Amino acid sequence: MSRGVVLFSALAFGYAFLYLPILLLIIYSFNDSANVAIWGGWTLRWYGALLGNDSLLGAFWVSLRVAVVSASFAVALGTAAGLALARFGRFRGRALFGGMITAPLVMPEVITGLSLLLLFVTLQGLIGWPAGRGMTTIMIAHTTFAMAYVAIIVQSRLSGMDESVEEAAQDLGARPFKVFLVITLPLIAPALVAGWLLAFTLSLDDLVIASFVSGPGSSTLPMEVFSSVRRGVSPEINALATLFVLFVSVGIIIAGILLNRQERRRQRDDQLAYSGRAQEV
Amino acid sequence: MADDALNQPPVSRPPGPAAKPARPNYREPWQDPNAQPYVQIVGVTKTFGPFVAVDDVTLDIYRGELFALLGGSGCGKTTLLRMLAGFEIPSQGRILIDGVDMSEIPPYDRPVNMMFQSYALFPHMTVQANVAFGLRQERLPAGDVRRRVAEALELVQLSAFAKRKPHQLSGGQRQRVALARSLVKRPKLLLLDEPLAALDAKLREQTQFELVNIQEQVGITFVMVTHDQDEAMSMATRIAVMDQGWIRQTGTPAEIYEYPQNRFVAGFIGQVNMFEGLVTDNQPDHVLIASEEADATLYVSHGAEVPAGTVVSVAVRPEKMAIAGQPPDDRHNAVQGIVQEIAYLGDHSVYLVELPTGRTVRVKAPNTTRMTEMPVTWEDHVWVTWRPDAGVVLTA
Numbered sequence: 293m294s295r296g297v298v299l300f301s302a303l304a305f306g307y308a309f310l311y312l313p314i315l316l317l318i319i320y321s322f323n324d325s326a327n328v329a330i331w332g333g334w335t336l337r338w339y340g341a342l343l344g345n346d347s348l349l350g351a352f353w354v355s356l357r358v359a360v361v362s363a364s365f366a367v368a369l370g371t372a373a374g375l376a377l378a379r380f381g382r383f384r385g386r387a388l389f390g391g392m393i394t395a396p397l398v399m400p401e402v403i404t405g406l407s408l409l410l411l412f413v414t415l416q417g418l419i420g421w422p423a424g425r426g427m428t429t430i431m432i433a434h435t436t437f438a439m440a441y442v443a444i445i446v447q448s449r450l451s452g453m454d455e456s457v458e459e460a461a462q463d464l465g466a467r468p469f470k471v472f473l474v475i476t477l478p479l480i481a482p483a484l485v486a487g488w489l490l491a492f493t494l495s496l497d498d499l500v501i502a503s504f505v506s507g508p509g510s511s512t513l514p515m516e517v518f519s520s521v522r523r524g525v526s527p528e529i530n531a532l533a534t535l536f537v538l539f540v541s542v543g544i545i546i547a548g549i550l551l552n553r554q555e556r557r558r559q560r561d562d563q564l565a566y567s568g569r570a571q572e573v
Numbered sequence: 574m575a576d577d578a579l580n581q582p583p584v585s586r587p588p589g590p591a592a593k594p595a596r597p598n599y600r601e602p603w604q605d606p607n608a609q610p611y612v613q614i615v616g617v618t619k620t621f622g623p624f625v626a627v628d629d630v631t632l633d634i635y636r637g638e639l640f641a642l643l644g645g646s647g648c649g650k651t652t653l654l655r656m657l658a659g660f661e662i663p664s665q666g667r668i669l670i671d672g673v674d675m676s677e678i679p680p681y682d683r684p685v686n687m688m689f690q691s692y693a694l695f696p697h698m699t700v701q702a703n704v705a706f707g708l709r710q711e712r713l714p715a716g717d718v719r720r721r722v723a724e725a726l727e728l729v730q731l732s733a734f735a736k737r738k739p740h741q742l743s744g745g746q747r748q749r750v751a752l753a754r755s756l757v758k759r760p761k762l763l764l765l766d767e768p769l770a771a772l773d774a775k776l777r778e779q780t781q782f783e784l785v786n787i788q789e790q791v792g793i794t795f796v797m798v799t800h801d802q803d804e805a806m807s808m809a810t811r812i813a814v815m816d817q818g819w820i821r822q823t824g825t826p827a828e829i830y831e832y833p834q835n836r837f838v839a840g841f842i843g844q845v846n847m848f849e850g851l852v853t854d855n856q857p858d859h860v861l862i863a864s865e866e867a868d869a870t871l872y873v874s875h876g877a878e879v880p881a882g883t884v885v886s887v888a889v890r891p892e893k894m895a896i897a898g899q900p901p902d903d904r905h906n907a908v909q910g911i912v913q914e915i916a917y918l919g920d921h922s923v924y925l926v927e928l929p930t931g932r933t934v935r936v937k938a939p940n941t942t943r944m945t946e947m948p949v950t951w952e953d954h955v956w957v958t959w960r961p962d963a964g965v966v967l968t969a
Contacts, residue, residue, distance in 0.1 A: 459660055460693035462680045464758065465710030478697050 314537060321530035328525050338531035348532060351516035355496055358427060358512060362434035363491035367484055369435065370442025370491075375476075377443070378450035396440040405504030408433045412505060425507030433505045434498060438491035445490070445551075449483035450476075482550045489547040493540050601825075602635035603811065609672075611636040611794055612657070612762060617666035619652050626652040628818035629666070634811075639788050639795045641805035644815035645841075650798045653815075654764050657796060658687045671761055681710075686760040690767040692751035694739040700726070700750050701735040707758040725757040728787060745776050752784070756791060765797040769804060781808055802842050806830070814838050830890075835969035839888040846894070846934050847886045847967075855881050860966055861905075862887055866932055872905035874961035879968055886967040891937035893963040896924055896949055897956050907958045908934060912951055924949065926957055 321339075325332025342348060377390055396404060412422055412429050422428050457479070461471040477484075499514040506515065513536070517529055602608035610633035619627040627649040634640045642650040655661045656668060659680035668675045675683060686707070695703050704725050708718045726732045729749035739747055748771070755763055768784065769777045785808050788795050799805050805812050806826040813823045814837075822829060822838045833839035836847065850864030850871060862871040862885060871887045879885060901907050913933065914925040917940075924936045934957050949955055 454691050454693060456689045456691050456693040457695060459680070460687070460689055460754075461695070461706065463658060463660075463685075463687045464707035464754070465681050466706075467681055470710075475695060 317530055318534045318537070321527065321534040323527055323530070326527070328527055328530065338527045339535075341528050342531055342535075345528065348513070348516055348520075348528075351511050351513045354427060354510055355513040358430050358434060358502075359492045359495035362431045362438055362495045363488045365431070365435040366438035366442050366491040367488045370439035370487060371446050371480075371484060373439065373443035374446030374450060378447045379455070393440055393443050396437040397444075399437075401498070401500035402504075404437060405433070405501040408436065408501065409504045425505055426510040427506075429505040429507070430502050430510065430512065433501050434491075434495040437501065438494050441490050441494065442484075442487035445483050445487045446480060449480050453479055482553070486547040486550045489543045489550075493543040493547075496536075496540060496543075601810075602638075603633070608635055610634060611638075611671060612796070613667075613669040614653070614657075615667045615669070617653070617656065617663045617668060619649075619656060619661060620664045625818050627656070627663075630818075630820055631666075632813060632820060632823065634794065634796060636794055637792060638810045639785065639797065639808055641809035641812045642796065642798045642815055643800070643802060643805040643812050645800060647817075648815040649818040650800075650815050651766060654687075654766055654796065654798045657762065658685055658764055659683050684761040685764060686755040686758055686762075687764040687766065688751050688755045688768055690770060692739075692747050692771070694747060694750055694754070696739055698738070699735065700731060700737050700739070700742070703739065703750055704754045704757050707754065711758070721757055725753040728756070728790070729753045744772055745780065748772060748780065752787070756787075756793065759791075760793060763793050763795050765795060767799055768797060769799075769801070777804075784808065806842075814841060816841070832965060833888060833967065836886055836888075836967050839886075839965065839967060844891050844935060844937075845888045846891060847888050848932075849884065849886050852877075852879050852881050852883045852885055855879060859961070862966070866928075866930055867908045868928060868930055869908045870905055871964060872961050873964045873966050875966075877966040877968070879966070883968065887964045888967055889959050889964045891923070891935045892921075892939075894934070894936045894938075894957050894959045896926070896936045896938055897958065898949065898953065900956050901958045903958075906961065906964070907956055909954065909956050910934065912949060912953045912955055915949075915951060924955075926955060 320328060320331075322334050322336065323331055324335035324337070373393055377386070377393065380386075408429075409425075412425060412432075415421060416423065422432070458471050458475055461475045462468065466474065497514065498512070499518055502512045503515055503518075506512065511519075513532075517532060520526070521529060612632075612634040614630055614632040614634075617627060617630045618625065630649075630653060642653060644650045652661060656663055657670075657675075659675065659678060663676070670684065695706065698706070701722055704722045705718050708721060713721075722735075723732065726735055729752055731746060731749055731753065734742060734746060734750075739750065742750065748768070752768075765784075769780055772780060781804060797805075797809065806829075809826060811823060811825055812829050813820045814829060815821065816837055821841075822834045824832070829838060829842055833842065833845075839845045839847065848862075848864045848867040848871060850862035850866065852860060853863045853870075854861040855877065857876045858874065860873045860875075860877050860879075862873065864871055864887065873887060877885070900909070908926075908928055910926040910928040912924055913927045914923075916923040919940070921937055921939045924938065926934045926936060928934060936957055
């Protein structure tokens, strides 16, 4: 057997392992049979039924609002953290902070969820805010772990950027805050958009942390799906999951494209400049 | 006269060789006791933790100079430049520009602009917007901004590229955008950090002359950092040679080359033969040095303030030496040895002559006549001689 065949079958097996379950789910979402395990021909009726399911639709809106708000806060806070790590030189404890920012990425979600729940309960006892658990607490919790991702994306973008560009702007008379607005921000904008999309997707996906910190009437979509699946898998859930996969993939793909595009464009323009075509006026 | 020429506001002349003025009767202000220094660096020290980057540097720079800070990497030249720009704050000492103490003034309020080694162009702005950036910060009327940007781009011959983004330009064009951007605000002082380092060799030489021409046209005082001695020698009015945070010597290119004050400068600039020896006779008009290393008595026709018995070095440049097969009449400043290597370089040849003591002497001789056969060849026994005024006595 040639090496090519071995490599190809390894690749095929790996991808089948990853994507076959999802593919099955997508196919069964078009299954015209009330029993999920028995194939009964093609239909779109489960997608139609979704529109009439108020609890799922309500959960969807909760998830969407939580995701938008927490992604926006995560970008604001994560950018500040990324800036501090990439720009403020060697302050005392920089390595510690640098390591700690990545902790939420590896921390088990159960622990993050539990500790946030404890925090919210304690805070409510002390200062009366946040009053009970609900959307606000989910937003805070999601901001907490998503900002770590944003900080890392922003930090890597900044450290790949020539710092003297910012110094040049200052040298030409722009005050530090203006330098940030007109030089730094436009240059890291793609990273911010990518970070936002990633945070948005992470928030939509999360089940465990949301379960800990949510309250009555504020179930997110993953929570609603999970609880209804416990009562038995319905083809409706397959349809919902398919839409979900679509939604999340689009977010991830756009984030990836944004992160890559600038790099590719720069390479192309460099080639253009050095090939001598730029010499022509 | 020279002062008048320098005090005039910068005039933008059409570029081109016809408009190029000669260095306008440049009276050397550092030799004029009444001249006011324009930039004063007074006892400046900069430390980073335990590391002393700049060590008690005092330096005066005059109006209209193209001053070069020359040294190897880590000698403190860039730190000194960044202190002039305001990006680093001196740990000790003061910096005055045009009589104003800069200690409390942040970079964005200093009458100083800098051209960065990486050029640091704003990648998301066009050439025109890059050059206009500094003027916009001054809130000048749009018409003035447009006019001055156009002038600056004309000065660096980039008018046709105004709408390009930096990544659509070649290296040399980017360098000129950076220059235009830093000149357009008409700073009192322009700082250049290795302005030519990122260019290839051919472009570098051409740009050296361009940069000097532009400096003469605009009349702005330039301070340039470089590690390239040829660059410093060919462009600068004066050079400060730096090493380990100190200035080892300040002077015109010729002074630095012909009269190095210490072994470091003699060895750093150009090539040199150094012989260690003992002062045997010290007269006002000459010094005699007995050198075991050279196996000869060296005669230097200028007085040196060293008592007899001091150990000194005598530095002699290779091109100030002559090589001959016959012993000279005057046995001072004459060493004998065997030719080990000859490098024929067309216009001149370099000979490496090994003395009986094991020392190698480098001699650079011009090839003034066409020759197919060398008068001196490998393994020849030769005499290397130099004139009494060729050597420099170094004590430090």
